[in-house]
Amino acid sequence: MKRYFITGLLIWVPLGITLWVIDLLINTLDQTLMVLPANWQPEAWLGFRIPGLGVILTLLVIVLTGMFAANFFGQKIIDMWERLLVRIPVVKSIYGSVKQVSDTLLSGSGHAFRKVLLVRYPHPQAWSLAFQTNVPDEVAAVLPDEHVAVFIPTTPSPVNGFYFYVKKSEVVELDVPVDRALKYIVSMGVASGESGRSTH
Template identity: 30%
Template sequence: MLEPLDPHNEDTERKKSGLLGSLRASFLTGIVVIAPIGLTVYLLWTIMGWIDSVVLPLVPGPWRPEQYIGINLRGVGVIFFILFTIIIGWVAKGLIGRSMLRWAEGLVDQMPVVRSIYNGLKQIAETVFAQQDSSFEKACLVEYPSKGIYAIGFISTNAKGEVNRVAGGAEPLLSVFVPTTPNPTSGFLLFFKQSEVTVLDMTVEDAAKLVISAGLVYPDDLPKKEPAPLVNIPDKVARESWR
């Protein structure tokens, strides 16, 4: 014979499940809030420690604050690195600094292997830091690695010189960096015709988040804007790229 159900027990079970569900939701919300902050602090702390380990051994003992306060402060090496970089930049802009820089570069040019490494790194640094206004300013979609498969890319510049002359033909080429997931610092440099590149309205930062999250974090869908030029470059540079 079946026993009659107790309404009181059913209410108790519902309250327990509701309480557990609320605690679970609160826990997941806390993880969502804490994880980005914790990872950001951890990465900054790790980077500062790495810079300190490289810079502080080069700093004379009397200049280190831990010699006087007895505490190893994290980030002191970063401050020394910033000050040293500012001083070097200030000296390099002067007449004596430019002369010393030309002399040092002339010395490096006489070293076959070192010359190639130095010139390559110098060109990359000048492109990234001296031309920030035209580097990776637009995100795009390209069909890669085959037709019908799309990948997020970042437009860097118009292809110039021999690359554009050989492969461009009647239509200019664009240099597009296609990053890998979840590490966007590695990827492929590809050249596409302008008609094969679809410029996105999302910012470069939002596109990078999409790549890093492996498609889990999508930016808000923005209203359609008027089409803009793919890469804004001076007319003089554009004419020279066709030669």
């Protein structure tokens, strides 16, 4: 009986969590419908709520924004808007930092997380997966040896972590794609996949 119970849990727990996350995401994105006037909202003229319409609206807004920003006129408008934002003291710091991170992570020309590394953390006898980022010029100028900037994500949520500068001679570069390394971290090593080759 215990074996059957555990087998059932192994089936229902990941399925239940997946459905819960999807439901949470859909309900959150459905809130975007609130920006529409009351008489424009689908519930007003259909008489009932259709889950997921907010997802469609969000995707439509994102795609249309991208199409608008891709042409010359749209790019000029976006540039004017950004120049306005960076003149506001508090907004300048927040928007500038977030935009730099998002441009680096989402654009094809970004340079973040291009290498997967092994670094000794949290103590000299342990190794942790890390992603190489960029060392600011001001930091590189005062460090005595060549260092690399590393981001060590936490498990199972890789959006949080630690940012360090480590001697380049003390890290091991792995021949592992970033997405696969993220899979290792999120799954806590369960989804091991193919083993990478050290290039250090």
